[in-house]
Amino acid sequence: MKYYAASRLSVFDVKWTKQYHVSDSFYTYHYNPYYQLIMVSEGPVYLQVENERFILEAGETFLLNPWERHMGWRKPEGVSAFFWVQFSSDPPLKELDTSTKPISEYEILHAEKNELRTKTTSDADQLLIPRRFKPSQRFKMLNYFEDLDNEMKHPVGYFRFRLTQHLCKILEIISTDLLEQNFRTMTLPGSYNIYRQLLNFLHDFYQTDLTKEVIENKMNRSYEYVSQVFKKYSGMNIVHYIHQLRVQRAKHLLEESRLSIQEIAKEIGIDDAFYFSKIFKQIEGVxxxxxxEMHQS
DNA sequence: TTCTGTGCATCCCTAGAGGC
DNA sequence: GCCTCTAGGGATGCACAGAA
Incomplete structure (x- = not known):
């Protein structure tokens, strides 16, 4: 089974969408330059993708890659139909290699280490989308496909924006459903709440004197434990993160204000300007x- | 006024053990 | 899985001196 990962920061753009009733034209090869998500409304649909053959039942979804050659390989006995939506994604979806690494080992199921304010968003948490899937919320999905189809038939106002919204909703249902069906045990532990609580506290009070006692009192737990939990979810220690927040604020003040280095050091909670300078250089390199000098015009 | 280097006391981090 | 405790080593915070 193939899986794809889409960044939550991806830019999706719906190109075209339609409900297709299988006819003779389905039995010649099709190509298109975009991703194409199919959902079977009346099955079965006999779909050939490159050299692989699939029998898709009603309610199943299938994701085709750009330029992937596909066609019908057998005519059904009765009526068969499916919705399709073509869309682009920037950055492109990332195919996960499950032959060398099981899907459960890809660390894309929870945000965890991507929540720090000072971190860039390049490693933002991702949506996991299976190539072929049978969602449990079949009728809800079909409603969204119908909405897509209607928007495309009657383009009014911000219809392209709404098309993208519908597509995102469909992708969300697929990935959430997948998590619920296959990764029920992978819920976040209670210690994660402690981490979130501490993170909020640090964001609000990083400019004050945050000693071990202050954090212990606030969290009602031993500092050693809180420190362990923070390290587990963030990948860095508490003091280092406080420094990053302080330096971030200092950078803003250096660029936008005329305050002296000493005043800025005090503003961010470091009494000693010499020490501030040392920390700043450690993180920023200058x-x-x-x-x-480099940033103030 | 700011930066750099040095030294020193104190604080913090972390691994490991163990109880619940 | 959650939480506490301990101990050792490393990091931090601060003071001071000298230079730019």
Whole structure:
């Protein structure tokens, strides 16, 4: 089974969508330059993709890659039909290699380490989309496909925006459903709430004197434990993260204000300007004065 | 005024053990 | 899985001196 990962920051753009009633034209090869998501409304649909043959039942979805050659390989006895939506994705969906690494080992199921304010968003949590899938919310999905079809037939106002919304909803249902069907045990542990609570606290009070005692009192747990939990989910220690928040604020003040280095150090909760300079250089690679020189117009 | 280097006391991090 | 405790080593915070 193939799986794809889509970043939550991906830009999706719906190109075209339609409900297709299987006819003779289905039995010649089709190609298109976009991703194509199929959902069978009346089955079976006998679908050949490159050299592989599939029998898709009503309610099943199938994701085709751009330029992937596909066609029908057998005529059904009765009526068969499916919805399809073609869309682009920037960045492209990432195919996961499940032959060398089981899907459960890809660390894309929870945000966990991607929540720090100072981190870039390049490694944002992703949606897991299977190539072929049978969602349990079949009728809800079909409704969204009907909405897509209607929007495309009667393009009014921000219809392209709404098309993208419907597509995102469909992808969300697929990936959420997949999680519920296959990864029920992978719920976030209670310690994750402690981490979130501490993260909020740090964001609100990083400019104050955050000692071990302050954090212990706030969290009602030993500092050693809180420190372990923070390291587990963020990948860094508490003090280092506080420094990053402080330096982030200092960078803003250096660029936008005329405050002296000493005043900025005090503003971000470091009494010693010398020490501030040392920390700043450690994180940014240049001392504060040099940073101001480079960024202040 | 700011930066850099050094030294030193204190604080914090972390691994491991163990109880619930 | 959650939580506490301990101990050792490393990091931090601060002071001071000298230079730019």
């Amino acid at each position: 001392p504060p004065s040099k940073y101001r």
